[in-house]
Amino acid sequence: MSTTAAPRRGLSRLLDNRKTLVAVLLAPVIVFFVVFNTIPTLWLLGLSFYNFSLTGGMPPDFVGFRNFIQIFNSKNAIWYDLSRTFTFVLFGVGIQTVLGAALGFLFWGSKDMPGRRLALTLLFAPMVLTPVATGTFFRFIYDPTFGVLNAMSSGLFDTGPIDFLGNPAIAFWAVLAVDCWMWTPFMTLMTLAALGSVPKAELEAAEIDRIPFHRRLSLVIWHHGKFILMLGILLRTIDSFKTLDLIIPMTKGGPGQQTRLVAIELNKQAFESFNMGWSSAYSVLLLLISIAMTSVFIFVLNLRRRREG
Numbered sequence: 291m292s293t294t295a296a297p298r299r300g301l302s303r304l305l306d307n308r309k310t311l312v313a314v315l316l317a318p319v320i321v322f323f324v325v326f327n328t329i330p331t332l333w334l335l336g337l338s339f340y341n342f343s344l345t346g347g348m349p350p351d352f353v354g355f356r357n358f359i360q361i362f363n364s365k366n367a368i369w370y371d372l373s374r375t376f377t378f379v380l381f382g383v384g385i386q387t388v389l390g391a392a393l394g395f396l397f398w399g400s401k402d403m404p405g406r407r408l409a410l411t412l413l414f415a416p417m418v419l420t421p422v423a424t425g426t427f428f429r430f431i432y433d434p435t436f437g438v439l440n441a442m443s444s445g446l447f448d449t450g451p452i453d454f455l456g457n458p459a460i461a462f463w464a465v466l467a468v469d470c471w472m473w474t475p476f477m478t479l480m481t482l483a484a485l486g487s488v489p490k491a492e493l494e495a496a497e498i499d500r501i502p503f504h505r506r507l508s509l510v511i512w513h514h515g516k517f518i519l520m521l522g523i524l525l526r527t528i529d530s531f532k533t534l535d536l537i538i539p540m541t542k543g544g545p546g547q548q549t550r551l552v553a554i555e556l557n558k559q560a561f562e563s564f565n566m567g568w569s570s571a572y573s574v575l576l577l578l579i580s581i582a583m584t585s586v587f588i589f590v591l592n593l594r595r596r597r598e599g
Contacts, residue, residue: 358569390477480522484515
């Protein structure tokens with residue numbers, strides 16, 4: 291007993307030290323971050339300066355900034371993909387935020403509504419599904435021959451078959467609608483979390499003072515819930531910017547280039563053409579864009595605090 295109790299007492303005394311306990315708890319996280327984040331990022335950055343293909347049979351050739359110059363000199367493909375991606379992010383996140391906020395306020399103001407828990411469970415179901423399964427599911431719904439949506443439109447409006455995913459004019463918006471269907475519940479959840487952070491005492495005081503709802507929204511609700519809501523918008527922006535697994539089973543970037551986002555082109559260059567140097571440079575640029583968008587969100591969040599300071 292004494293031989294086993296002594297190490298336990300020594301370990302207990304060691305963990306009683308606050309600095310040692312913090313170091314022990316943080317060590318696994320730091321190791322995980324370095325191994326799975328820092329090292330791959332540095333490897334990606336270094337590989338972006340080389341001309342290297344997995345199928346070329348040649349060793350990596352250092353070319354400096356040539357991969358980046360080729361990307362910037364691309365007059366059509368790359369910049370078109372970026373424009374489509376930013377359009378997808380702007381409309382997608384915007385629609386999801388508006389609908390999510392509306393549904394969040396609806397459920398927040400109807401706590402005694404019968405079946406509220408069941409309605410919330412059904413509402414949150416789409417964001418639990420994997421994007422690949424959702425894309426495959428809606429590809430059959432959009433099918434012009436035996437799709438449910440075409441059958442409903444033909445029965446209600448007497449229209450002919452509509453090729454939602456094959457028509458260049460509507461394919462992009464059809465995919466965007468699926469993305470909104472899938473991720474609007476997430477923004478609803480973030481809205482409910484933001485509303486839950488608002489002190490009830492301040493809301494009751496505002497109601498007693500008969501402050502109009504739009505004033506309560508800006509002075510009380512937005513003041514306390516903006517950080518959670520902006521965090522949700524930031525997460526959706528980053529996630530929408532790298533949308534890939536939803537589009538591949540639906541359109542694979544077609545028809546033509548209508549639904550080809552930056553992640554589609556990156557996937558094609560890296561895992562179909564195996565052009566690792568070029569795709570690494572492209573990934574670095576996308577990483578910088580993501581960092582820039584994150585910086586803008588953080589600046590907006592801290593803008594009012596800086597003014598007050």
